[in-house]
Amino acid sequence: MERIIQEPDAPEPEATRRAADVTESSRANRGWWDRNADEYQIEHGTFLGDDRFVWGPEGLDEVEAELLGPPEELKGKDVLEIGAGAAQCSRWLAAQGARPVALDLSHRQLQHALRIQEGVGGRMPLVQADAGALPFADGSFDLACSAYGALPFVADPVRVLRDVHRVLRPGGRFVFSVTHPIRWAFPDEPGPEGLSVAASYFDRTPYVEQDDEGRAVYVEHHRTIGDRVRDVVAGGFRLVDLVEPQWPAWNTQEWGGWSPLRGNLIPGTAIFVCVRD
Template identity: 85%
Template sequence: MNQDQEPEATRRGASDTESSRASRGWWDRNADEYQSEHGAFLGDDRFVWGPEGLDEADAALLGPAAELKGRRILEIGAGAAQCSRWLAAQGARPVALDLSHRQLQHALRIADGAATEAAGGTDLVEADAGALPFRDGSFDLACSAYGALPFVADPVRVLREVRRVLRPGGRFVFSVTHPIRWAFPDEPGPEGLSVAASYFDRTPYVEQDGTGRAVYVEHHRTLGDRVRDVVAGGFRLVDLVEPEWPEWNAQEWGGWSPLRGHLIPGTAIFVCVAE
């Protein structure tokens, strides 16, 4: 595909292999722009669950910050490892995993400029979330802020891998686009407030080049699907958080905006415990 040619957006099937390849390529190509556009909002060592700006320092979905010290924590789809860096600053021992080599290069860049040793002390691993390169029961906690799960064709496979590397009773907290958003156009303005598609249509959203090769893939699961996936992955769902849009947040982020955020949820956060 010509670099200046816009990909074609469509809805079609996409396998796990095709989805993984597309995600790796898309994030490697777009990591620079993503970090430039959103880096100030995400911070260098801040743990934000989504565009609403819900901060783990306030939400404590992984548990009280004081209890994170010494805990071994896996972050999946870590991007530039901002969340892991915050965890390290609390005294935790995080591992930041991402499929994208370029995203992890940004993690190294930020770590090199970190103000404190704790803020920069994060292990980085480049790997697929569906095949985690860790021993069984090697982590106390796991987290993922919009990482991996929206982009995989087989989320149960990822959840089972996370369950495998967690110790019994370990907590896994992950955020994804709220499923209801799939019924609305991905627009931040008034045009994004009218239902335009079936909420029950699970056909993936695919951007493809002129040869039909997927360059970006995102998979839709209904709220019920996500709950069933969590259970099939070996977890017990203990909370489902739908952050409300705060008054202080005036930022538009893709289809997220104050206008839409005050009317319909944009993020769903699943708090799970390994059975």
């Protein structure tokens, strides 16, 4: 789970576990990403690159993983990236000859996408929208992807999956990565203190950071592995693979609660590869 990056004089938000519905989760997380996009890009921009497709903090790269298919087969494909952030993944897809559309809830994240786009050249559509209400016609895309975008933060993941299913053409593939559900049971710490179980894996109560008036300013939702599989099926997809990247020897950096220490012992990312029949 992420931590709030505070303004200098802003009071520390209260971290709690409580219910948070679709509307509250969307409002809180849009505000969080708008406020923290600058710091996020400064802190992680070098790792993410301008045009690299990375599935998570482990550094699994799509150029090697080929979870969307061989790079040479992406040419001419219409691809929707959900929770695109600064659109690094979409930029890589465009370099392979695909026609990506980068969608994000956060206006500020998309401003960073424009900034990078103006610096490196190339154009792609940037769309600000909620992942559960995609503003596209049925069957608009051949592929969809989401690298830690949307799914960890939404209260109703089946709603998102059904809408992705709707905008994909028959045979289309949706690949998404999320924090590995087992991490919910451990403290979000990169050191030894993050290796002891501190909560129930089966407790689905959302993690909420709220202001002094009780308004959510950040929300993250937990689903078990079984929940995620059932969500995929309820969304109309067929699950064809579940990838749990191992921590590579070359990656020596920490990213929040992700670290070489933890990554060599417990999984940090789960990637679901789904097909719309």
